[in-house]
Amino acid sequence: MADREMRAVYAQTLVDLGALDPRICVVEADLARATGTGPFAKAYPERFVNVGVAEANLVGVASGLSATGKKPFAATFACFASRRAYDQFFLSANYAGLNVTLVGTDPGVTAAFNGGTHMPLEDLALMRAVPGLAIVEPSDPVSLEAAVRIAAASDGCTYLRLQRKSAPELYPAGEHFELGKAKLLRQGKDLLIVALGALMVSEAKKAAELLAADGLEATVLDLFSLAPIDRAAIVKYASASGRVVSCENHRVTGGLGSAIAEILAEEGVRAKLRRVGVGADQFGEVGTQDWLADHFKLSAPHIAAAAKSLF
């Protein structure tokens, strides 16, 4: 299916929602050009806010807007959304019981040429520690549109991890998504691969092809939401094969792999787990996305190798 630019889908969905719901606002911190929310600014200038290079105030202003009944979508690079504005998002938005969607763009190695300083490899771990926060990382343009609509319909806070660049459509238009429900992309008896986000779902699918060529049949889940997490699907398919590979564009500490390890242990599932992600002792680096994905062993051949090591 066709590739579509993810940020264009994000912006267009907000424009569509904005026409129906006057409470929808967009708040930017001097990255509107990167996030691509110009169309929203043009359609609803009075509901478009730019706070300048001030991420703490980005989240503070969004929280205040929510306190007056608005539904703000605040965006910045995921490194700043998480590391820099964490206390603001934790307290002013989540603890305060307000309704803020915080969009972290350019997650993990998709930060590419911005390099290690801008490479968020811990945002999921930080966000998982916030009580009640929905954490969504869509895998394609269709699931992204669904994620934005779900966030807009929610009364609570959402962290939307957004890869801005083009991604292939994995789902037919109008496919139904919900929080806590993974999508089964492929079913196989030998192992379970759980992937999160556009980059890793794409690599996981390719890895499943590589494994199939070697006679190993993998089940592949597109997790969609890390919190709430689809516990039932993970338990079901992990129990069936006893072998699990988690795939995250994130450090292996505290994110998807950790969440799966918790579930397997708590549910007493007898399964071995390999966590594909950036190493626990590694910071991000600069390079092309492809180079970084290979360097940090996130790409399909590395996923396949991790899978084989379970046998």
Added chain:
Amino acid sequence: MTRSVPTAAAGQAELKELASRAKAIRIGCLESIAALGIGHIGGSMSVVEALAALYFRHLRLDPADAKAPDRDMFVLSKGHAGPALYAALVEKGYLKRELLSTLNKGGTHLPSHADRKLTPGVDMSTGSLGQGFSAAAGIALGLRMEGPRPDGSLRRCYAIIGDGESDEGQVWEAAAFSAHYKLDNFIAFTDCNKFQIDGSTDSVMGLRDLAGKWEAFGWKAIKVDGHDLAALDGAILEARAVQGKPVMIVLDTVKAKGIPAFEGKAESHNAAFVAADLEACLKAMEAEEATRG
């Protein structure tokens, strides 16, 4: 549904009423802290008169409907002065007086720092300094998006920050933002009680010309004695008339105002305060009133 607030300066009768409300807030706050034995007495006492002027003159509210959609909103960004706010909310009729003795006790609706989920009449959860002020700027913008009330009056956001809180960078991010967006429905106060936890503001982190800083950021700044109710009322009236920019009212206050043993001392920030201390305060208030006649 809220009712309109005065547009003329308070006369003698209104000032007497305000003084009586301020006294009740001060005593209610101290009673709640004495019931626990420890609390943020210093920074609570320094904002009492500002709270009295807001809740009994200038905030357009409906105590029968804490979430009245046409209300003004108020953010106590220096959230540790929660006990003073709770006493004001009791006095205004939002909360039952009996609640005051539950301050900071497990399961209470009155936590040390203001909490919008727990306490009717509290519009924002605060405590991590700087954040409430930033949220207040967002509230002012959100209220402006709603447009004026049917009677043409602006829906306003009021906020109080501390002088120690003004060390926080987020305060100045929000300062630039509010001026850039010309939030003239945003009226804020800095409670300059001259002390923060580790000592005087001059010794810990000097703020220099605070009013000048606000002016430089594009705000209208007004300096006023924060315990003089007539001056406070006049400053808020002046602020309400300002167009095209937000207003910062810099309050010259005394930390722990009204508690002789603690007035103007850094140690009053979070201090032991028991029934005997409360008795001493009440006696001092009586003596002061007798002196004034």
